[in-house]
Amino acid sequence: ERFTIVQSARVVPERVVTNDELATFMDTSDEWIQPRTGIRQRHIVSTEDTSDLAVGVATKLLNQAGLTADQLDFILVGTMSPDTLSPSVAQIVQGKIGATNAFAWDLSAACSGFVYTLSMASALLTTRYQRGLVIGAEVLSKLVDWDDRSTAVLFGDGAAGVLLERTEAETGLLAESLKTFGERSEFLTAGQQRNANYFAGELKAADPYFKMNGREVYNFATREVPAVLNEALAKASLTPDEIDYYLLHQANGRIVSSIAKRFGQPIEKFPTNMAFYGNTSAASIGILLDELREAGTIKPGQTIAIAGFGGGLTVGALIIKV
């Protein structure tokens, strides 16, 4: 499917929290966190909410491209941590940047959010529209139980995205494999909404926090990510060697290296930055992609694979010619 990534951008909160700072109020340490997760620090909001980070990304994308917001056909935001149920983050962005010709909505697929959202945008560009934004934006710090060291050390806040345009060139989505395992959804939950009414009283209290069965999610990822990568490669008639870079969701450094090993590909093809951002769910692949494009590591003509995995449980891989 034909699209080009015209621009990419990222926005992370200024406030950096290191593992050592967490250790000042939590029973944890850099010696525990870094070897197990690859994480050394994360960015945490001070005043911003998810939509503020997303507006920052949208504004950067338009400025970098020399476009005005009224030239956008759509704005899709992948997030599991919206400011409100309504309006969605995408609709807040649409209003604040003045994208008067764009329709907008959020897609909720946890850490597969960027992958699922980019897949939807590719479908819109192939069938009907010319230009749109795909943004992954998260403020996971609002969903973290800061007394639960098993999850609090893993997550960070941030946003990133791409400006996409329909093209006749041979660039865009070569193949995809998206899979959902709802029967395992209990292994990674967050943001329960209270359910109560005048007639039935309180049916469910609101438990806003992350709950994760780390072992189950970890095993799910190491099994299902290779499966969707192999399926997408087969659909594209490509071998693993023909992929220049694999951009995996930045949840855990050991997962990335175990998948690289499983694939028999050099670890250099699996760049990581969770050391600096922690797990930013739907924002993680976009932040990595923007850093690699900015560094000139990822450049036109290459073929990359991106893969998300996590809550849902969801997993998905896209093969993209940039």
Ligand SMILES: O=C(O)C1CCN(c2ccc(-c3cc(CO)ccc3Cl)cn2)CC1
């Ligand atoms: O080694 C240890 O003791 C622990 C073992 C468990 N770990 C985990 C487990 C799962 C995740 C994770 C989370 C999400 C949520 O976005 C998505 C995808 C993944 Cl794979 C991250 N870390 C941390 C180190």
